[in-house]
Amino acid sequence: MPKKIQILVIGHNTNGCTEEHSKIAYETGAEVAKSGSVLISGGLGGVMLAACHGAHDANGLTVGIIPQKDASEANEYCDVVIPTGMGLMRDFLNSHSADGIIIIGGGSGTLSEICAAYMDKKPMVSIRNMGGVTQQFIDNYVDHRKNIKIIGVDTPKQAVDKILELITASK
Amino acid sequence: MPKKIQILVIGHNTNGCTEEHSKIAYETGAEVAKSGSVLISGGLGGVMLAACHGAHDANGLTVGIIPQKDASEANEYCDVVIPTGMGLMRDFLNSHSADGIIIIGGGSGTLSEICAAYMDKKPMVSIRNMGGVTQQFIDNYVDHRKNIKIIGVDTPKQAVDKILELITASK
Amino acid sequence: MPKKIQILVIGHNTNGCTEEHSKIAYETGAEVAKSGSVLISGGLGGVMLAACHGAHDANGLTVGIIPQKDASEANEYCDVVIPTGMGLMRDFLNSHSADGIIIIGGGSGTLSEICAAYMDKKPMVSIRNMGGVTQQFIDNYVDHRKNIKIIGVDTPKQAVDKILELITASK
Amino acid sequence: MPKKIQILVIGHNTNGCTEEHSKIAYETGAEVAKSGSVLISGGLGGVMLAACHGAHDANGLTVGIIPQKDASEANEYCDVVIPTGMGLMRDFLNSHSADGIIIIGGGSGTLSEICAAYMDKKPMVSIRNMGGVTQQFIDNYVDHRKNIKIIGVDTPKQAVDKILELITASK
Numbered sequence: 196m197p198k199k200i201q202i203l204v205i206g207h208n209t210n211g212c213t214e215e216h217s218k219i220a221y222e223t224g225a226e227v228a229k230s231g232s233v234l235i236s237g238g239l240g241g242v243m244l245a246a247c248h249g250a251h252d253a254n255g256l257t258v259g260i261i262p263q264k265d266a267s268e269a270n271e272y273c274d275v276v277i278p279t280g281m282g283l284m285r286d287f288l289n290s291h292s293a294d295g296i297i298i299i300g301g302g303s304g305t306l307s308e309i310c311a312a313y314m315d316k317k318p319m320v321s322i323r324n325m326g327g328v329t330q331q332f333i334d335n336y337v338d339h340r341k342n343i344k345i346i347g348v349d350t351p352k353q354a355v356d357k358i359l360e361l362i363t364a365s366k
Numbered sequence: 367m368p369k370k371i372q373i374l375v376i377g378h379n380t381n382g383c384t385e386e387h388s389k390i391a392y393e394t395g396a397e398v399a400k401s402g403s404v405l406i407s408g409g410l411g412g413v414m415l416a417a418c419h420g421a422h423d424a425n426g427l428t429v430g431i432i433p434q435k436d437a438s439e440a441n442e443y444c445d446v447v448i449p450t451g452m453g454l455m456r457d458f459l460n461s462h463s464a465d466g467i468i469i470i471g472g473g474s475g476t477l478s479e480i481c482a483a484y485m486d487k488k489p490m491v492s493i494r495n496m497g498g499v500t501q502q503f504i505d506n507y508v509d510h511r512k513n514i515k516i517i518g519v520d521t522p523k524q525a526v527d528k529i530l531e532l533i534t535a536s537k
Numbered sequence: 538m539p540k541k542i543q544i545l546v547i548g549h550n551t552n553g554c555t556e557e558h559s560k561i562a563y564e565t566g567a568e569v570a571k572s573g574s575v576l577i578s579g580g581l582g583g584v585m586l587a588a589c590h591g592a593h594d595a596n597g598l599t600v601g602i603i604p605q606k607d608a609s610e611a612n613e614y615c616d617v618v619i620p621t622g623m624g625l626m627r628d629f630l631n632s633h634s635a636d637g638i639i640i641i642g643g644g645s646g647t648l649s650e651i652c653a654a655y656m657d658k659k660p661m662v663s664i665r666n667m668g669g670v671t672q673q674f675i676d677n678y679v680d681h682r683k684n685i686k687i688i689g690v691d692t693p694k695q696a697v698d699k700i701l702e703l704i705t706a707s708k
Numbered sequence: 709m710p711k712k713i714q715i716l717v718i719g720h721n722t723n724g725c726t727e728e729h730s731k732i733a734y735e736t737g738a739e740v741a742k743s744g745s746v747l748i749s750g751g752l753g754g755v756m757l758a759a760c761h762g763a764h765d766a767n768g769l770t771v772g773i774i775p776q777k778d779a780s781e782a783n784e785y786c787d788v789v790i791p792t793g794m795g796l797m798r799d800f801l802n803s804h805s806a807d808g809i810i811i812i813g814g815g816s817g818t819l820s821e822i823c824a825a826y827m828d829k830k831p832m833v834s835i836r837n838m839g840g841v842t843q844q845f846i847d848n849y850v851d852h853r854k855n856i857k858i859i860g861v862d863t864p865k866q867a868v869d870k871i872l873e874l875i876t877a878s879k
Contacts, residue, residue, distance in 0.1 A: 509815030
């Protein structure tokens with residue numbers, strides 16, 4: 196049996212995450228779980244928490260890679276916790292751990308994860324109209340290198356379908 | 367439902383791992399799985415591979431935290447792979463990710479994980495008569511600080527029983 | 538004698554660095570040195586190399602924090618080399634090591650350093666009209682948190698004067 | 709002009725460092741400086757502080773690579789501070805940054821640095837009769853791989869002469 200696909204969901208943390216973001220993130224987590232993939236996340240609040248919650252409720256496996264050294268800092272829906280003790284430098288571990296990434300809005304932290312993923316040339320999709328600094332990169336490249344284009348989608352279901360398609364194509 | 371306990375199994379990598387080490391590591395992985403705990407490991411060869419294999423065959427969940435940036439470097443029995451891209455610095459992530467540690471022999475790499483775990487004050491047990499530089503620390507402290515004593519045990523079953531007891535006592 | 542101020546200079550690496558960028562980076566490095574500050578950089582090519590070169594020629598001290606594990610990968614103008622072996626995750630170490638940051642154009646790697654510095658709330662100035670994805674953040678915030686505004690300047694001399702002023706104000 | 713040699717001095721931190729250790733570390737730092745080499749250290753107390761003090765008084769250049777994210781945590785004799793924000797994982801950065809290592813006693817933290825250096829195959833010398841868990845590895849290998857033998861010496865002057873000889877031989 197081949198290893199399950201690992202999908203990273205990123206976006207607004209507690210500061211910036213609206214009810215709408217949480218709803219979308221919850222559904223995205225659920226879709227990740229239904230697809231049989233493992234949900235990777237930063238393991239804290241906002242979009243991270245909602246995505247873990249959704250995946251958890253859909254009987255998926257959730258992994259939280261957190262900045263702190265103490266596992267108890269992770270949200271309650273993380274089945275596996277990797278407490279890095281490295282602060283936000285863990286954003287790069289999130290990217291390294293992903294076969295593909297789904298973006299739901301997001302500020303500077305999400306942007307650093309996008310930069311890491313872009314430099315890692317990992318497939319990325321972004322749900323449209325979620326706001327944040329990351330919005331501008333939808334259907335676009337992060338820089339002149341044109342490493343990988345971030346593909347815009349409209350729903351959680353589309354996000355998971357599209358990222359799985361991109362992951363398959365990249366192997 | 368509370369989060370599952372995460373048990374790290376460390377020891378000789380391919381260089382130094384005998385058939386005896388592999389057998390013991392396989393059984394230890396299986397006991398970790400049977401206890402309902404998650405097996406954390408360095409995700410590569412030798413004791414790491416055998417422990418993952420044992421946990422996998424006993425229907426457990428296995429996580430490999432590897433030095434490389436590419437998940438394909440992990441052994442085939444890792445259900446979840448965290449490719450750190452940090453080289454052997456990942457030894458500290460292994461310790462941070464563990465509620466408790468089981469030691470099966472080991473050289474300099476295992477010793478660096480023991481130092482990390484000792485500084486993290488994580489419970490540790492070591493299976494006796496497995497050789498390696500780590501042998502001397504069984505039923506002993508790593509240094510004058512007496513942070514935490516590494517408890518010697520004789521079998522994989524005893525190792526898992528004892529580490530679970532120590533983890534429970536430490537919470 | 539108080540410790541010297543540490544100024545990080547970031548921008549286009551070899552891929553993207555024009556003669557104009559190199560000229561500006563060289564002058565910026567020289568101005569950092571003349572101010573009596575230590576030049577911190579990513580230690581590789583493009584803007585990093587030119588800034589080190591300029592600081593070196595002006596008898597300054599240069600530190601290169603590189604992704605590789607081997608010091609010989611640093612450019613020849615680094616007086617001190619910190620070989621991290623962590624890949625591009627080292628972008629966060631660059632930010633942590635800076636009292637203030639000067640930006641000269643830049644792509645996704647520079648942007649990840651800006652995100653790190655923004656989350657660290659480090660003072661930042663950016664030389665105008667140097668292009669790249671980072672251009673848009675001049676005289677702007679990276680996200681809705683408004684942690685710290687990236688101040689636009691027109692010359693290397695202005696960049697160093699302004700960053701020293703901002704560093705002093707932040708202490 | 710070729711880059712200066714970078715010598716890492718490690719040993720007991722505040723917990724464990726006696727006046728004798730401090731005296732020896734101070735002299736070692738001074739000898740590193742007199743040799744024209746850069747002193748690398750963990751940037752905190754005990755042997756780290758004394759070595760930085762000695763190098764500083766002998767007009768050497770000192771670099772402190774610290775676990776914390778804030779440079780102000782470094783001891784006052786660090787000319788350059790690299791605040792890693794990675795906790796004790798920074799022990800590996802110390803090793804990566806060293807052309808050679810001088811050991812002055814030490815507990816579990818020093819031992820993790822020795823393991824890192826041993827796996828990096830960096831030349832190491834250790835001053836004799838300084839105690840600590842690291843004592844046993846003098847004139848010995850850390851494990852069965854026999855990567856590199858830690859050479860015992862009796863004085864700070866001998867330590868620096870020997871490490872420079874080993875570094876030259878290793879290039």
